[in-house]
Amino acid sequence: MQLPILADRFRCVIYEENQLKLLNRRVYPHKTEYVVCRDVESVAKAIEDMIVQGAAVIAYTAGYGLALAANVQRNMGRDELKKTLTKAAERLKNTRPTGAELFHVIESSLAVGLKSLEEGKNPEEEIARHVYSLMKRGEEIARKTGEHAARLLEDGKTVLTNCYAGPALVYAMLFARERGSYVKAYVPETRPYLQGARLTAPTLKEAGIETTLIPDTSVGHLIKSGKVNVYMTAADRVALDGSIANKVGTYLYAVVASKHGVPFYVLAYTGPDKKTHTYNAIVVEERDPEEVLTLANEPTAPDGVTAYYPAFDIVPPEYIAGLVTERGVFHPSEMKHYWG
Amino acid sequence: MQLPILADRFRCVIYEENQLKLLNRRVYPHKTEYVVCRDVESVAKAIEDMIVQGAAVIAYTAGYGLALAANVQRNMGRDELKKTLTKAAERLKNTRPTGAELFHVIESSLAVGLKSLEEGKNPEEEIARHVYSLMKRGEEIARKTGEHAARLLEDGKTVLTNCYAGPALVYAMLFARERGSYVKAYVPETRPYLQGARLTAPTLKEAGIETTLIPDTSVGHLIKSGKVNVYMTAADRVALDGSIANKVGTYLYAVVASKHGVPFYVLAYTGPDKKTHTYNAIVVEERDPEEVLTLANEPTAPDGVTAYYPAFDIVPPEYIAGLVTERGVFHPSEMKHYWG
Numbered sequence: 001m002q003l004p005i006l007a008d009r010f011r012c013v014i015y016e017e018n019q020l021k022l023l024n025r026r027v028y029p030h031k032t033e034y035v036v037c038r039d040v041e042s043v044a045k046a047i048e049d050m051i052v053q054g055a056a057v058i059a060y061t062a063g064y065g066l067a068l069a070a071n072v073q074r075n076m077g078r079d080e081l082k083k084t085l086t087k088a089a090e091r092l093k094n095t096r097p098t099g100a101e102l103f104h105v106i107e108s109s110l111a112v113g114l115k116s117l118e119e120g121k122n123p124e125e126e127i128a129r130h131v132y133s134l135m136k137r138g139e140e141i142a143r144k145t146g147e148h149a150a151r152l153l154e155d156g157k158t159v160l161t162n163c164y165a166g167p168a169l170v171y172a173m174l175f176a177r178e179r180g181s182y183v184k185a186y187v188p189e190t191r192p193y194l195q196g197a198r199l200t201a202p203t204l205k206e207a208g209i210e211t212t213l214i215p216d217t218s219v220g221h222l223i224k225s226g227k228v229n230v231y232m233t234a235a236d237r238v239a240l241d242g243s244i245a246n247k248v249g250t251y252l253y254a255v256v257a258s259k260h261g262v263p264f265y266v267l268a269y270t271g272p273d274k275k276t277h278t279y280n281a282i283v284v285e286e287r288d289p290e291e292v293l294t295l296a297n298e299p300t301a302p303d304g305v306t307a308y309y310p311a312f313d314i315v316p317p318e319y320i321a322g323l324v325t326e327r328g329v330f331h332p333s334e335m336k337h338y339w340g
Numbered sequence: 341m342q343l344p345i346l347a348d349r350f351r352c353v354i355y356e357e358n359q360l361k362l363l364n365r366r367v368y369p370h371k372t373e374y375v376v377c378r379d380v381e382s383v384a385k386a387i388e389d390m391i392v393q394g395a396a397v398i399a400y401t402a403g404y405g406l407a408l409a410a411n412v413q414r415n416m417g418r419d420e421l422k423k424t425l426t427k428a429a430e431r432l433k434n435t436r437p438t439g440a441e442l443f444h445v446i447e448s449s450l451a452v453g454l455k456s457l458e459e460g461k462n463p464e465e466e467i468a469r470h471v472y473s474l475m476k477r478g479e480e481i482a483r484k485t486g487e488h489a490a491r492l493l494e495d496g497k498t499v500l501t502n503c504y505a506g507p508a509l510v511y512a513m514l515f516a517r518e519r520g521s522y523v524k525a526y527v528p529e530t531r532p533y534l535q536g537a538r539l540t541a542p543t544l545k546e547a548g549i550e551t552t553l554i555p556d557t558s559v560g561h562l563i564k565s566g567k568v569n570v571y572m573t574a575a576d577r578v579a580l581d582g583s584i585a586n587k588v589g590t591y592l593y594a595v596v597a598s599k600h601g602v603p604f605y606v607l608a609y610t611g612p613d614k615k616t617h618t619y620n621a622i623v624v625e626e627r628d629p630e631e632v633l634t635l636a637n638e639p640t641a642p643d644g645v646t647a648y649y650p651a652f653d654i655v656p657p658e659y660i661a662g663l664v665t666e667r668g669v670f671h672p673s674e675m676k677h678y679w680g
Binding site for chain 1: 531551
């Protein structure tokens with residue numbers, strides 16, 4: 001099964017010859033162009049500026065950023081290099097506050113780096129190998145999650161999906177189709193970054209799925225008029241109480257979907273974050289208001305109008321029909337026992 | 341009380357010397373520029389292309405379009421001119437299907453035109469005089485509606501308002517402020533035409549009201565985090581069953597507002613449409629999908645992705661706390677008795 005480029009992380013985040021090549025999601029699909037990073041700061045900026053996007057891809061990018069830090073400073077003394085790596089990890093962690101995977105990948109990559117220094121190994125190689133193995137594992141998780149999710153799309157479901165739900169959604173649609181279901185998608189454009197228009201719609205189209213783009217505001221009308229059967233997204237974080245954080249708008253859509261009996265399934269990949277007990281622990285990132293005050297780099301409102309841009313919102317468990325992980329489909333109330 | 345330009349319809353729709361000057365809402369606020377129409381077809385196109393916008397302004401524009409038709413064909417015989425006016429009225433009625441005011445103004449203007457022909461008067465002058473008197477009356481209605489709505493904003497309310505609610509909202513905010521309430525507004529940008537960013541935000545700012553622009557999708561988060569006290573919009577049509585049609589997204593927002601105890605008040609100006617018994621009678625306009633597939637004239641999604649753009653949605657009465665008309669504030673269930 002050939003995945004579309006955006007769903008194939010190995011074509012989006014490429015570490016080679018001491019440089020990190022990132023598929024530039026700010027210009028895709030109009031251009032398939034890579035941003036090349038050679039140090040920590042350029043990686044951190046690429047994350048902040050949304051060159052990369054999506055919890056897992058952000059996390060792998062940051063992990064490789066740490067490998068670059070080790071490479072740039074390869075002639076440093078051991079203790080100094082430890083400090084440098086620790087500082088680089090801090091810088092990378094501070095890029096985006098909402099997703100949990102970023103923290104996990106950086107922490108484990110830092111641990112690998114520090115250990116390799118203790119053992120006299122090459123920290124750059126060890127970190128890069130570690131991140132690559134996480135990507136291989138991530139790919140397996142996405143495929144399994146997609147297989148379980150495909151069962152929810154039987155009998156030709158029409159799926160509403162906002163922002164970009166990653167490879168598990170693509171797998172789910174493709175597996176459902178393999179089983180003979182004619183599945184379709186409605187995709188809100190997802191202002192201000194247009195992930196729906198620029199990432200999800202081209203990816204589903206590349207996978208041969210019938211895809212209709214809609215204004216973000218039309219979801220209520222769409223659900224009310226019976227045009228969608230299932231609402232399905234990823235999540236930037238899943239808490240142990242069964243709540244999730246996802247692209248802002250998800251709460252609006254989940255409430256109205258629930259009102260009309262349209263089940264909301266969350267592609268939760270690895271499951272809940274062990275350290276996030278309730279949604280209260282999730283920091284909702286507030287991004288630069290300038291992103292709302294401009295459109296295609298042109299101002300939309302006159303000077304003096306201020307803006308507010310929370311990038312995520314929280315959906316409580318009562319609006320979630322199920323969370324799909326690599327292990328299967330779970331009720332939100334099962335999240336608290338997920339890790340045993 | 342000096343109204344901002346957009347709230348002052350006499351500065352937006354100007355009929356003079358046999359031409360109709362329309363403030364171009366597609367370029368405002370970046371440019372304050374008028375589109376000049378000299379015949380019915382250019383008026384109809386201006387309405388379709390959203391040079392003008394808002395139920396009342398669209399209706400007055402169409403009314404003057406009929407005056408132009410009478411002017412252009414002033415040398416025609418009486419019976420032929422009657423046919424021409426009737427045909428022009430049809431053309432203008434077919435521009436936008438959702439608002440009721442458009443039909444009323446065209447029908448009454450056509451009646452005035454036909455009658456003036458019977459009586460040997462100048463139909464252009466009579467129609468123009470008629471439309472002008474409707475505008476004067478409309479201004480009075482907006483002011484009274486605003487006065488009643490201002491009472492709902494006491495104690496410094498923060499108002500959520502999407503799309504463009506017209507002069508009644510401006511009056512409501514200004515009257516509330518005159519009475520000592522520090523009122524503020526949150527305005528979703530309202531893709532794809534950005535009426536929120538381009539019309540409402542500059543208008544409220546011109547009126548000196550603190551205004552914050554937000555992405556359309558952030559309304560759920562905003563309401564949930566307690567940042568707004570009142571949700572207030574206009575309506576493109578009010579039915580006798582107390583339901584309304586308004587800019588797509590209103591249903592999403594109304595459902596979530598109701599969930600969180602934020603009252604939704606509709607600025608209904610003249611009240612319900614006498615001929616619209618239930619929401620089933622309201623045609624939801626589906627606009628050109630191209631409007632969703634482009635942003636600032638650039639395509640957002642790749643070729644082959646289709647789009648769907650319903651421009652309005654319907655809010656049933658159970659989500660409406662009150663409808664504010666020139667006569668006062670009414671419960672949706674009172675709409676059926678509004679006309680006696």
